[in-house]
Amino acid sequence: MVVTQGFCDLTLMVPLIWAELSLPCNVRQLYALVCETQRYSAVLDAVIASAGLLRAEKKLRPHVAKVLVYELLLGQGFQRGGGRWKPLLARHQARLKAELARLKVQRGVSRNEDLLELGSNPGSALQMPRFVRVNTLKTCIDDAIDYLKRQGFSYQGRASSLEDLRALKGKHFLLDPLLPELLVFPSHTDLHEHPLYQAGHLILQDKASCLPAMLLAPPPGAHVIDACAAPGNKTSHLAALLKNQGKIFAFDLDAKRLASMATLLARAGVSCCELAERDFLAVSPSDQRYRQVQYILLDPSCSGSGMVARQLEEPGAGLPSKERLQALAGFQQRALCHALTFPALQRLVYSTCSLCQEENEDVVQEALQKSPGAFRLVPVLPSWPHRGLGTFPGAEHCLRASPETTLTGGFFIAVLERVEVLSSTSPTKTPEQPRTAASALKRKRKRRQKPAACASVRPGM
The missing domain is CATH 3.40.50.150 (Vaccinia Virus protein VP39)
Structure with missing residues (x-):
């Protein structure tokens, strides 16, 4: 049986995880939890990164975060403990669940187990981009694009097809081909901590959710x-x-x-x-x-x-x-x-x-x-x-x-x-x-x- 270095590292931290999460004194259950966490390691890493959990909670150690997120999203929901981190993680529950859902959509699966089969071949998975609506009550599309470019993002102009959106990678972004105030980023782009989002200049909103208001099209004064x-x-x-x-x-x-x-x-x-x-x-x-x-x-x-x-x-x-x-x-x-x-x-x-x-x-x-x-x-x-x-x-x-x-x-x-x-x-x-x-x-x-x-x-x- 081949044991990965990551698995060894996580299992060596069992005593620390035990203490941090106030888990019951059942060694077999604890090792089972750690093994399952390690099995979903790549999935959990992607969810934690997309949700910005470690950036928001700087005192939370990565290995503890991984076990906590596993228990929240894929395990028994803290029925086996959680310690002082339980209320902290509850504050991020909605975002973590949303990012797991996005990952499933991106990979075209419905079950958690299916994520494991696609984990080694993400190129075959369906990629759904991150849509961001520019709030024209506070800024304009040109100013938002200029600000993002100064931060190192690369603007690629208006997309001409869905294939352009599928091909987005890294820090590239596009203007949606249909909605004039909608920017499109690669799927794992996290803008929750971005100053434009925090100030209300950007709204994280799926493209389909933008269509109802656009099609209603009420004129000013209505x-x-x-x-x-x-x-x-x-x-x-x-x-x-x-x-x-x-x-x-x-x-x-x-x-x-x-x-x-x-x-x-x-x-x-x-x-x-x-x-x-x-x-x-x-x-x-x-x-x-x-x-x-x-x-x-x-x-x-x-x-x-x-x-x-x-x-x-x-x-x-x-x-x-x-x-x-x-x-x-x-x-x-x-x-x-x-x-x-x-x-x-x-x-x-x-x-x-x-x-x-x-x-x-x-x-x-x-x-x-x-x-x-x-x-x-x-x-x-x-x-x-x-x-x-x-x-x-x-x-x-x-x-x-x-x-x-x-x-x-x-x-x-x-x-x-x-x-x-x-x-x-x-x-x-x-x-x-x-x-x-x-x-x-x-x-x-x-x-x-x-x-x-x-x-x-x-x-x-």
């Missing part, structure tokens, strides 16, 4: 509802699109998540948002405060079946049960139908981080059937490679996302517009963006001046 708003990244994106002009009414029932969201929005410089600890279903469409709401972003609670990180954090990871799917879909259906009753609504984006048809196409189809002729699905991003399931006519206008097809987390997006708004405008208007009276007048003047002029590029065109 009134918007973010129906299920926490944790707040999409809300801050809406505020950036609004340039802090107008109003965002953000609702969420979870007081703790709402408090964290308030901190996030303050760091991002958001001043146009009104937070409310309230069930969106209890918000009256006839309330005069919402009489000017023309845009609604609805990203309701879902199974999270497209996001590995959420599966790790919830009991019964994997595909949800039929009963849970029915309960979630029922809530999503009620929320979408309720949103469509707001009298001034022109445009709505419905999104989930679920892969399940029951939470996606089925919800949208039923909502359209309950409001016959009032709203329609808008065809958006025709070049997007992953479309909705063909379960009903028009479902191909919806978007889906996945690590395999778009190098993002699993996601679903549908854009709905009020039919009256579309039918009252010129037949030459494309359906990607609602037309306001001001924009219609502006285009009318342009047609008089130059009949053959092309339409400007808008999100979703």
Whole structure:
């Protein structure tokens, strides 16, 4: 039997690990724990490095950190001790779980054991890049790029394809080919301690999560509802699109998540948002405060079946049960139908981080059937490679996302517009963006001046 030097080093530290973690006095169990930790050594090293654990906790020794992270993510969750390090590591629990989830997505596996088989051949694994949205409320894309270049990063310009994103390595980064404020870094880039992130100039947000606000595209001055708003990244994106002009009414029932969201929005410089600890279903469409709401972003609670990180954090990871799917879909259906009753609504984006048809196409189809002729699905991003399931006519206008097809987390997006708004405008208007009276007048003047002029590029065109 071949014993590696790393294994010898870790086993020689058993007495120290025993003392540091206040483990039970069972030598066989302790050696079993150390052996399992060593077996996953490469995986644990990658997770610890990506999460920046040793940089954040300078007194934590690497070998102790490795055993702790194994026990947290792959073992029994500190049922066998943890000592003084247990509360410390609990503070980093969410980030560590998220980084393990990212590693699974990058390597195209679902089980922890599968990481061992791919450990010696990372080149065969799926690589999902790190997406970073530049917060235009605090800076601009050019300034952010210049700052990163001065820190030693190498800017490669705008990407032209997904292959460009897959090929990223080292300290190279690109501008996303679709979103104008989205930077793309290699998968293991850690920016949690970066001063631009700490100051709210950069938002660590997956590309698929950026699409709902971009496709809603509210103009500055608009009134918007973010129906299920926490944790707040999409809300801050809406505020950036609004340039802090107008109003965002953000609702969420979870007081703790709402408090964290308030901190996030303050760091991002958001001043146009009104937070409310309230069930969106209890918000009256006839309330005069919402009489000017023309845009609604609805990203309701879902199974999270497209996001590995959420599966790790919830009991019964994997595909949800039929009963849970029915309960979630029922809530999503009620929320979408309720949103469509707001009298001034022109445009709505419905999104989930679920892969399940029951939470996606089925919800949208039923909502359209309950409001016959009032709203329609808008065809958006025709070049997007992953479309909705063909379960009903028009479902191909919806978007889906996945690590395999778009190098993002699993996601679903549908854009709905009020039919009256579309039918009252010129037949030459494309359906990607609602037309306001001001924009219609502006285009009318342009047609008089130059009949053959092309339409400007808008999100979703």
